[in-house]
Amino acid sequence: MGQDDAARLAESNAEPNEAQNVQEETLPATEVLTAATPAPPDAEDVDPLTIQEERRRRVAAAQEEELRWSNLRAVLRGEDARLGYKAARDAWKMADRFVLSEDGVLYFVGTNSRSGPDEQQGTWMRLVVPSTMVQEVLQSCHDSLEGGHQGINRTYHRVKSDYYWIGLYADVEKHVSSCPDCCSSKSRPQLRGYSPGNVLAERPFQMVSMDFVIPLPKSRRGNTALLLFQCSFTGFVMGKTMSDTTALVVAQAFEECVYRRFGAPSLIRHDRDPRFMSEVFQAFAEMMQSRSRATLSYRPQANGQQERSVKTVMQSVRVYAEDPLQQDWDEIAEKLIFAINNSQDGTRKETPFYLVHGWDAQSTLKAMSSSLKRGSGRQSDALAWRREVNRQQEIALSMAKEYQATEKARRAKEHNETLGRKEKESLQSPSGEADPNETPPRSLFEPGSRLWLYMERVKPGLTKKLAHRWHGPFRIKKKVEEFAYELELPNRSGYRFYPVVHVSRLKAVSEFGDRPKVRLAPEVDEESRVDFDEELLPEDSWEPDHPSGEFEVEAILDDRTPLSTSTNRAVREFKVKWVGYEEATWEPATNLSCGGLLYD
Structure with a gap:
């Protein structure tokens, strides 16, 4: 492709230059094509070739309605003498790149980009699309099954291969970027978001996180789920295997694992449906014979610590599972929680069991090899032993709190740098004070x-x-x-x-802003422009013939977008007033064939 051809292709899809934007003169009104058509025949008797010819005639008429293409068509027909000097000059600048077909349709002549370097570059014609047809072309090349909802670049080249208009790329970018189906179904979140770090508890069991491990194979005891609770301050893990995950069963598990042993926490962190959790807390309040609502607040925050605990438990269960059908997982999971609670935490520098109780749990081997003889003197004094244990535990808890705060700051800084x-x-700014020199x-x-x-x-x-x-x-x-x-x-x-x-x-x-309006020829306004489908489809004719069981729409009163219970997607519905009926009904767009009313 030569430099001249490359420049022409680049210019073909650019915004009009200054010369093209000057005041353009027009043909006399007698030369403007009209869209008048004879009375439409019955849709079943229309020959497809007749419809195609009628559409091409309407494309030519729509091109003639726009001032830029009307002047260019006049030059190509040899009628430039009817134009003024400026209009003829601007049209002649573009005339070498356009041709008129035998039936008067305007085409842009481009070079064939598929030709090899040693081959003679061929040409191909692209239909000049009037502004009223742009949306139809974009829907065909992007929204339809032929378009396949491809991205901006692919859609652009698909449109460019057959069509031409000023600002083609910008219109493709706008259409694809604002396509609801593409926006709702493609890509994953791109923003990472600033992180101040997770909320830290101030004492043991002030904050408890919970998470389900589901679904799991049905065990010999009939269990299919594992519910884990974890103290956010100490990392202490509690677990309950379950055969049912209803609100009442979860409330019973909470009462058994957490409340009986450590009391009610101030916060529960979870990723469950808030309606489900409200039922859990209501069931818990009834179990406690309390008339007031449960005071456990829902906090929808990141639950990374709990997710890591779930991963640790399931990795350990995977190692010990021996049953070929994986039906022994529940017996293993409950026993492995002891090992997790008595393993040193990398962040807190202590075992969760010690941070909760103040002493270390003995293993079976240590218990069997230790002496049962009691001490003597001050070492056997229970009060002194208790004071020493409490002192050491307080030191461990204070250090664990400091370690967690340091780790929180490190992780937040590492995240925010990305x-x-x-x-x-x-x-x-980090100081919280505005710098007058900064934006x-x-x-x-x-x-x-x-x-x-x-x-x-x-x-x-x-x-x-x-x-x-x-x-x-x-x-x-x-x-x-x-x-x-x-x-x-x-x-x-x-x-x-x-x-x-x-x-x-x-x-x-x-x-995106509205598309710039094109300048129209005299005697033409927006309301009188060619409608490409008018009188070709039965629903647009002046004498509609409604089949049996079909009703006529009088007006669209309102619209809404509820969540579909079958597809879990938002489906737009319209409140429809039917002709001859007083009561309006909500209908999806697929049940309606009144395109004009829906567009308005």
Whole structure:
């Protein structure tokens, strides 16, 4: 491809230059094609070739309606004498790259990029698309099965191979970036989000985390799930094998493993559905014969420590499992919790058992080899022994708290150093004081802007590979922290989750301005422009023929986007007022054939 050809191709999809934007003169009104057509025949009697010819005629008519193409068509027909000097000059600058077909349709002449370096470069013609047809072409080349919802680059080359218009790439980028199906089904979260570090407990069992290990093979005792609790301060693990994971059974497990031994914690951290946990706490309150609601608060924070404990337990169970059908996992899991609690923690520098009780648990070997003789003198004094144990435990707890704070700061710093430029610009200075020489921080998202929310979980029975895990769009209600935003949950949306979300689960909806309007020829306005499908489809004719069982839409009153119970996706519905009926009904778009009303 020569330099001249390359320059022409680059110019073909660029915005109009200054010369092309000058005042253009037009043909007389008598030369403008009209879209008048004879009365439409019955749809069943229409020949496909007739429809194709009619569409090409309408494409030519739509090209004639736009001032730029109208002047260019006049030059190609040899009627440039009818144009003014400036209009003819600008049209002649482009005329060598365009041709008119026998039926008057305008084409752009481009070079064949598939020709080899030693081959003679061929040419191919691309249809000049009027502005009213741009959206139809983009939907065909991207949204349809032929388009396959490909990315910007692939869609651009697919459109460019057959079509031409000014600003083609920008329109493709806008259409693909704002495609709801692509936004909800593709890619994973890109933002990592600023991390201040996890919330630290101040004392043992002030904060307890919980997590389920499901699903597991049905054991000989009928268990299919493992519920783990862990003290966030000491790392002490408690476990319960279960055959049922209902709210009542979970409340009983909590009462048995945590409450009986250590009392009620101030916070429980988990990743379960808040509605499920509210049922658990209600069942626990009834078990305690309390009329008031449970005071255990739901805190939807990262639960990394608990996830690591789950991984440790299951790795150990995997080593000891001997049954070919894996039916002995529950017996092994409960016994291995002792080993985990009596192993030194890498962060706290002590065993969880010691931090909780103040002494180390003896193994069976040590217990059998130790002397049973009692001490004598002051060493056998129970009070002195207790004071010494308490003193050592207090030192160990204080050091464990310090170690955890140091590790929290280290992990947060390590995470924050990997943030992107845009995320770092949104943070306050480390000192918290504004520097007059620095650019003030800008929030990643502004209140009122629209966002997609990423949800890792999908409805049971569906596979993650086919699920749309970006939900929304939602609007931001307010900024809670540098790393968290509160979302607005519309009524009857079907979504039930805690509205404060970490930025790592959010991405902005691509917002684009309106496409620049083209200059039209005289005697032409937007309302009178050619409709490519008018009078070709039965639903658009002036005399609709409704089959038996089909109803006519009078008006669209409202719309909503509830969460589908079958697909776990947001499905847009419309409140429809039917002709001849007083009561309006909610219908999905697939049940309606009134494209004009839905668009309005």
